[in-house]
Amino acid sequence: MTDTATFDGNGHRALAGRQPDWSFRYWIIAPAILLMLAIGLFPLIYALIVSFQGLTMLDNDTSFQGFANYAQLFKDLRLWQSLAHTLLITVIALPVELVLGLAMAYLFLERLPGRQLFVSLLVMPCVISPIVAGATWRLMFDNRYGPINQILGWFAGHPVPALWTVNPKLVYPAIVFCEIWQWTPFMFLILLAALSNVDKSQLEAAEIDGAGFWRVFRRIVLPAIWPVMAVALLIRGLDLVRIFDIIWALTSGGPGTMTETISIYTYVQGFRQFEVSYTAAMAFLVIVILTVIVIAVIRRTGLVK
Amino acid sequence: MTALARHQPPLLRRAGVRLGLRYAVAVALTAIFVFPVYWLFIISFKTPDEIFAFPPVWYPESLQLANYAVLFKDGDAVTVGNSLILAGVSTVIAMVLGTMGAYSLVRFRTGGEHLAVWIISQRMMPPIAIVFPIFLLYVFLGWVDTYQGLIILYTAFSLPYVIWMMRGYIEDIPIELEESALVDGCTRWQVLWKVVFPMARSGLFATAVFTFVFAWNDFLFALVLTRTEVTTYTVQVTHYFGGQSNFWAKIAAMSVLGTVPVFFTVATLQRYLVRSISMGAVKG
């Protein structure tokens, strides 16, 4: 009646079950896959084909250009700089969002009067359209009309004419700060849900044994929330690579191209200047890089069993 | 004291101190996170001179609701409704299809690593590169500027997120619960609906919130795939930023209109965040 139980490397078991409905597993995932294929397949193929052609604003040339576009990619300094900028922002923002989100989740885990209100308010930064959030921060960072410099002035005792969107030393702090502000609530809510699911009986057992906070965290809590946490980090990481609105609103990639990330560069090239083929090649480069990274991460952390 | 509380450092074990300290930190944190939202909020009540006042004005003279009235009169508020429909419907469909898919991946390891990686690779595509081909596809299908077009699009793009997030939450559910339900005579569908979905409630909630948010915040696809019939709130808001104008009052009022429904939804559905069913009490 039951299948033989199969175990994976982590000791997790696949669901034992009855033989006749082996196709259940395919039926329940079929609609999702079909939908993703229907919408996702054509653009992918189109972009792939186009990346080997010579489509620009002026030329509707669909002849085969070989690897010309891809060769161009490697000579394009601006492209690699934008990737470096993207990496910089990701590497700083992601850990901060994780640690801060986790700390906040712990803070709100136990009962607290008005917790519902707090949590609802804390989710607000993600809900505001990123374009509006960017514009609001732009206004808030304004030297004359914004409160940020005003507040800084109170602390410093004298006017602080910091030009957050223009001064090369301040643009990255401003951008990273806004990004962390907007998406830490994401990690917070996800981790709150995960932490609240941690098996209480295990925690009680550890408490009886007299274990300290960090031991309990490492041995019981972390493994329990790891599946969710890892996915959240993966999703957040991928989204950070695509960061656009905040930076566009604050600096438009400036000064010069100092804060230009890969999505800003692709936007300017592909959207404004219609370098259709070149942008498609860029997109595939990004996909390849990301796929390599993601597969490496998945294998190392055993996310997929 | 709760189990989780017990493994805190000794100093903080006194209940009163803990609560007070937690409260203070909670208030400070919320103030920092909410301040920009507050700033945007009061702009919707300010006069232009207050918006561009030096030094900045922290509290408007009077709470004029004229800006909101104008949005309704001009029909701009409809765009908030459009966004709600598009994001809401696509979230519901994506949550159902995606959670089912996640269950398949976790419990049956359908497709192994390859399928899972393919699914997440959908989220790696830089949107700019695919927006034009999708536009072409939709021109061919006649779906440009339609509700169904964008709903299907958002659903398709939300699925990778939902599947991967719910994978994590479903893994947290002890497999014995499902097996005992099967032994008790449930069909697989019943196990899915009666055991898995309820047990994963907090995960469903957290995932649904952000699935909705991602669809809600979309700008690029809404820009390219709509013209006049299905304008979303994100696109409409950008109309207020002109080269020679800046309707801050409308921008702020629209954003408030768009944020308030989500705020209330999150507030009311929050009780699903913490799983209240404990291990022993499961019956099919």
Place this chain on the structure above:
Amino acid sequence: MHFSKFIPLAVASAMAFGAAASAWAESAAERAVNEAKKYAGTTITIVWEAGLQSLDPLNFSGPKWKELTGIDVKVVEVSTAEMFTKIMQDYRSGASAYDALNVIPAWMPDLAQAGALEVLDPYVDKYGFRDELQNIAPTYRDNQMMVDGKIYGFPDDGDVFLMYYRKDIFGDANLQAEYKAQTGNDLKVPTTWADFDSVGQFLTDKLAPNTYGAAFFRQPPYTMYMFQERFRVEGGKFFDADTMKATINSDIGVQVLTAMRDENKFMPPGVETFGFVENLAAFLQGQTAMTISWPPYGRWAAGYGTDEAVLSWVPKSTIAGKVGYALPPGGHPELAAGFALSVSSTSKNKDAAYLFIQWLNSEDVSLQRVQLPYALRDPFRNSHFTSPEYLAKWPDAGAYLAALQEGSKTGLLDLSLLQTDKYEEVLRQAISKLWAGDDPKAILDTAAAEWDAITAKIGVDKQKAVYGSWAAKSGAYPKM
């Protein structure tokens, strides 16, 4: 001879005479309406800049056209930043969703080259619009209408940079005396940039922090236009016409950038981040004595139209009646941006679309449109500048219109080549680097090198031809 034989002849002659007479007497607007009536019941779609601009077709011209001809006008509002993209995407995809278009003249070479715009000459002749086209103010008419001698759009917006200044401050006797004592010159509105620096610094020294000598919208997209203007006014040329090498890094270019950076010192702190509205607010609230901007500043400073609900976002003017109008230093203002009305080459209703834009652009209708209190369309026809109705709008309207008319004679055209956006992007980045503190010479050397790279990629000969025809226009370089 039967008398009745003459009747057909008489009738025919009368009809011919009558037809000829009506061809002369009927205005272009009337003709457009009459010809368009046969398309009653159809819908034409027009792309228009979102927000304030769209109120014109939504509240005024669209409904009026429907009333006169029975044709529905569907307005597709698009943010300026996305207009070019949406037009190109629609064209390239074959969707054919748009009939008429608003196009920024600098885009015309690219759009015409791509084939997205309909050549309008046949329609202009068919519906008799040549005469009225001639009466568009010279600089717009000769510079923003044609590519390679063919008409692709009707200039529909008199965008030009004017200088606005505080008459009361410049007329203050004490200040005048002190300035004279200090420099030996009279305190008056500067006509050269050297004067501007001197006056601006002086006023800031005397009146700050309540009032500063001047402020500009220093954000890169706007400053790019100001650089284009000032560079040419000081004698600079964008390219060497023979080799097509960029010459923006000449001494003139470096001097202009350096002067711009130094001027920020007597402007309000943080002026580098000023956009259109920040600059407007500062001026309307009396914090600056001089500024340069598009025509709406002039109307709004006088309080014209600002009690309209849609203009409620404009800060209240505290300086109504104190505003003077002049050309910017150098006397050749930039015709920054602007709009022209075109017809999409893939439209399925070309005649109906054409008739709509002829009607919009005609003498009668355009005069009404530029006077709409909430309008962003600025006067662009000779008749607009002398219209008695307009002159009566506010006390200083006469000076305002006179300044605009001067600008329309001496104005400078935006640089417009193939892939103009790429060149403009380089300039925008150069400005942002300037505010970041980089060295002007280094900035311009890099910019020139980037321009050369872009030209090389497009094809030097191809671009040289386009540049040649641009440079031949009357508004390309000031007559020195």
